[in-house]
């Protein structure tokens with residue numbers, strides 16, 4: 001039963017907002033500190049979700065608050081007609097954390113992918129007008145705009161919006177033979193776009209061999225490799241970017257989610273030689289990389305460069321994987337544990353939403369993806385103490401599910 005305060009908020013939600021998110025989970029957060037959140041009635045929750053892997057530094061991080069407050073007293077926006085110190089600083093840091101190249105700032109993950117898809121098409125057309133095909137993989141998620149949606153090889157995302165952008169080919173994930181066949185057969189391929197951990201697809205991890213050989217195959221044929229790091233980037237998997245676990249050199253990476261620590265921002269970062277394809281006036285956005293968003297990104301990226309954050313991710317990740325492995329031995333409803341760093345999926349034999357709802361009622365925020373996969377993605381700053389408390393709640397819920 002919702003409290004009076006929450007009831008009022010729910011009522012105005014239904015009255016004034018599109019109901020495209022359906023019934024939301026019954027909480028409205030009004031305060032937060034670190035990996036804790038407090039709802040409209042002051043109830044405390046442990047945040048194992050970070051707003052879909054966004055709140056990299058948790059909530060109300062003192063240094064972050066100070067930096068954003070300082071920026072609020074300066075221009076927060078001036079447009080891309082002007083030079084922007086924060087934008088260049090954030091671009092420099094992305095290059096230092098990934099590979100030397102050029103960055104283009106946008107406002108979301110799907111826009112970062114739009115930019116990458118356009119850059120890939122521009123690259124293809126620079127070779128031949130027929131070189132426009134883009135390969136993506138089943139189970140992927142690349143966003144909700146027309147380009148992002150067209151690249152997303154999940155029928156449930158695309159249904160009802162046709163015709164979509166032509167020129168996309170969907171192949172089975174982790175199937176090197178299928179990729180090799182398509183690349184060998186078609187002269188039209190200009191790019192491949194893939195996640196390395198399919199987040200919305202159920203925390204499915206790309207095989208190392210698949211990624212390495214696919215990348216080598218693409219390199220040989222001048223096909224661009226776009227790694228969608230929207231969910232896996234910014235330290236989420238224990239390295240700054242997931243591709244760094246694979247020993248590959250992408251042509252383009254796309255970022256968003258954790259980049260602004262909660263302030264909306266996305267980015268496409270590409271190898272230097274691709275940047276002339278986006279000459280003056282070819283692509284752009286009004287808000288992309290404004291002073292406030294880039295001040296946020298600069299702060300987050302500076303934190304990511306220091307050893308403390310990756311060290312914490314490694315320690316908490318080891319602890320959570322350890323606890324989950326022990327729980328799997330005890331509770332047969334855990335089918336599989338997958339993930340890297342603090343990007344963790346627990347595949348269950350029952351619908352994950354039941355567990356999410358029960359966890360919320362018990363003061364733990366987790367998420368469900370791909371029907372049966374419970375997703376754990378806390379802020380990268382989460383303390384071991386809070387992680388322990390959260391795992392205890394999760395275990396209590398799973399134990400009660402199997403009647404232990």
Ligand SMILES: Cc1ncc(COP(=O)(O)O)c(C=O)c1O
Nearest residue numbers: 108109110141142143199230231
């Ligand atoms: C891998 C991946 N790409 C792209 C997107 C789209 O990002 P946004 O919702 O910011 O447009 C998402 C969002 O979940 C994602 O996980």
